[in-house]
Amino acid sequence: MYTQGVPCGLDFSNIQSTIDLVTELTSIPVHPRHPYAGELIFTAFSGQHQDGIKKGLEAQVARHAVAKTTGQPLLWDVPYLPLDPADIGRTYEAVIRVNSQSGKGGIAYVVKERLKIDLPRAVQQDFYRVVQEQTERRGCEMSPEDIVAVFRETYHFPGSHSHAGMSLADCVVSERMQDGTHIVVFEGAVVIGDTTYVLHGEGASLASAVVEALHTRLGVSRYLVEAHTSAADGGGVSAFTSFVLLSEREEERSPVLCTWGVGMDPSAPRSTVLAVVSAVSRTIGSSPTGSLVPATTIMSWKDVMRVLQTDYRLHLPDGMHDTLSNFCVDGSARCMSAAQLAARFIAHYCYGSSKEPSPCRGMQLCSFSITSQTGPVRALQLDATIELHGAQKSLSCTGADVVSCFLSAVSDDLGALQVREVVVSPPTGRPDGSGAGYASFVRLASLTDGSHEAWGIGVDTDITTSMLKATLVSAVNASTVAQAPSSESPLGVVI
Known part of the structure; x- marks a missing residue:
């Protein structure tokens, strides 16, 4: 009845305290699949289930936004989750389990909730391969904290404990017209090891200008395949997230030859530059x-x-x-x-x-x-x-x-x-x-x-x-x- 919106007079919002008390008094653990109380009652290992839940949650947010304006009840309707985990003191993120058989949906959801980054499908696939390698190497599940840490390390995101091979020190972006053609001018500096290199590049877009600057100054032989920037809500602070795909060959999108970079900053141009630097850092490593x-x-x-x-x-x-x-x-x-x-x-x-x-x-x-x-x-x-x-x-x-x-x-x-x-x-x-x-x-x-x-x-x-x-x-x-x-x-x- 509860899952159908019929009040039953029971308060499950602090069910975990009851579970702890029963376990302590009886010395008998609650079965992982026990209704409501089991640890795995909401857990989705399957990639198909995780992807369905992620898309269902996103669709529900849109439905609830419309319902609030029309005064309609906010009904819970998410595939594979008959009950809102929050009603029993949990969150969907807390019950995500990621192993080598898991899919992209749950991983992308964690990144979106924790870092406020909505990964495009191609980047989901890229990061999914990284997580799969990690889980297979560890031989165990990965928690949301582990996923976030791996994301920061992979894309050399702020908060990573690994040393990026290249980091951005400063950048200035300007635009000009030449013979009726719009040109973006990038001037900046990157740090490699203990050395700072001053860069200058021009291109049809900011990403192409940065790639040109790195190629001309440092010999970074990569081609720009794709670049786009989107607005994000970084915890109440306006921010932009950029995704850049670089390839070893021109117009080649094979995962073996391509590298994604991710950048996030309150400044849209700087986020683009950070994304290019992120991709290059992944290709050159820490040395x-x-x-x-x-x-x-x-x-x-x-x-x-x-x-x-x-x-x-x-x-x-x-x-x-x-x-x-x-x-x-x-x-x-x-x-x-x-x-x-x-x-x-x-x-x-x-x-x-x-x-x-x-x-x-x-x-x-x-x-x-x-x-x-x-x-x-x-x-x-x-x-x-x-x-x-x-x-x-x-x-x-x-x-x-x-x-x-x-x-x-x-x-x-x-x-x-x-x-x-x-x-x-x-x-x-x-x-x-x-x-x-x-x-x-x-x-x-x-x-x-x-x-x-x-x-x-x-x-x-x-x-x-x-x-x-x-x-x-x-x-x-x-x-x-x-x-x-x-x-x-x-x-x-x-x-």
């Missing part, structure tokens, strides 16, 4: 050094190559990819951005950009002329004036081609050098993005030690000039490498 540096070393040279292609109009030949990769290692270890590394690379290897009209090591091609010599063997006469080590030199030499001519002329100053590779790209635009120019790539080796090789890049509207510029840079670089002590960088440059 980020071994996780971030390899990604930076592997990925940064490709990022730099994209900058060289888009900003400098340079398409490196395949043979130069290893050189670019090695060049990026030291810069990446110091967390330089792709744009900074590209600028350093241009300064060291390229002669012809308006930004770097001449490499900064005291070299310059001042003038030259080429004439063909007649005779049984075709030969070229090269007369040139160059600046080398701060002093002008006049060169005059003959050879089969302009590169061999030039190398013969500078051998007294730079040593004997041999051509290993010459690649000339058709006009695709100058490094500064204006006009059309040839890009020449020359790789030379020192004859003193054949293992010492170096590249040079020359860009000019005249193909011969571009080849001579590339040869000059390559010759100086090869000479520098050959003469450098073994303790120095193999590139002969400090980044």
